Amino acid sequence: MNDTLAVEARGISKTYGHFPALRSIDLExxxxxxxxxxxxxxxxxxxxxxxxxxxxxxxxxxxxxxxxDTEKKPEQVRRSIGLLTxxxxxxxxxxxxxxxxxxxxxxxxxxxxxxxxxLIQRVGLHRRRNDAVRSFSRGLLQRVGLARVMxxxxxxxxxxxxxxxxxxxxxxxxxxxxxxxxEEGRTVVLTTHDLELGLRxxxxxxxxxxxxxxxSGEGTDPGIREAYRQYVRGKDPQ
Ligand code: ATP
Numbered sequence: 001m002n003d004t005l006a007v008e009a010r011g012i013s014k015t016y017g018h019f020p021a022l023r024s025i026d027l028e029x030x031x032x033x034x035x036x037x038x039x040x041x042x043x044x045x046x047x048x049x050x051x052x053x054x055x056x057x058x059x060x061x062x063x064x065x066x067x068x069d070t071e072k073k074p075e076q077v078r079r080s081i082g083l084l085t086x087x088x089x090x091x092x093x094x095x096x097x098x099x100x101x102x103x104x105x106x107x108x109x110x111x112x113x114x115x116x117x118x119l120i121q122r123v124g125l126h127r128r129r130n131d132a133v134r135s136f137s138r139g140l141l142q143r144v145g146l147a148r149v150m151x152x153x154x155x156x157x158x159x160x161x162x163x164x165x166x167x168x169x170x171x172x173x174x175x176x177x178x179x180x181x182x183e184e185g186r187t188v189v190l191t192t193h194d195l196e197l198g199l200r201x202x203x204x205x206x207x208x209x210x211x212x213x214x215x216s217g218e219g220t221d222p223g224i225r226e227a228y229r230q231y232v233r234g235k236d237p238q
């Protein structure tokens with residue numbers, strides 16, 4: 001175990017039936033940095049995040065979050081991570097405040113109204129805090145989802161395609177939150193198809209193609225753009 005790492009994946013493979021979704025992934029994410037995983041549709045990005053979040057088991061290999069093995073210590077892993085997926089997991093008939101109060105109880109957290117209001121403020125939803133989220137745009141729903149994943153003060157944020165469907169204002173708010181998270185010492189691991197958004201705050205970048213890491217570099221590494229053209233954009237059906 002390496003106690004400077006937020007995520008430590010060793011030889012992670014995942015097969016669905018006979019289909020190899022991940023093929024022997026080795027990946028180290030230091031604590032307190034932002035990492036972007038690029039890959040075209042079906043490359044394996046979501047599968048990797050699901051394993052990191054204890055939602056799927058690897059077929060081979062091990063993955064630890066802050067030293068906790070996802071298979072041996074799933075409870076500790078879940079306490080350490082905040083996972084944001086396309087489903088924001090909010091109740092449409094409840095307001096942002098009611099949603100956060102509900103999830104806070106569900107998670108067994110004893111959060112005060114002030115703490116919840118602070119989170120709502122942070123995601124820029126103060127003005128809408130008492131409106132049912134039913135009427136919210138994708139960007140606003142995403143903000144409630146972000147506040148939800150921050151409720152338990154996670155050390156590692158796992159975000160699957162967080163920019164999808166967001167307008168420019170929502171992208172700005174998300175970027176600010178991610179920057180703040182890193183400033184606070186949290187680790188951010190996000191997946192995206194979008195080169196510029198993915199490079200923006202990234203300390204490290206990995207490109208996944210057909211279940212394998214095919215390129216890794218610093219966020220500023222000029223080689224990333226060429227690898228992106230080769231493995232992501234050139235093959236992406238979108
Ligand atoms: P996307 O951007 O489309 O979400 P991705 O890089 O996140 O793509 P994954 O969702 O991890 O890719 O999927 C990797 C491969 O594994 C794909 O070919 C997908 O069809 C397959 N796959 C994912 N989940 C399952 C499953 N539960 N059963 C069978 N195959 C699956």
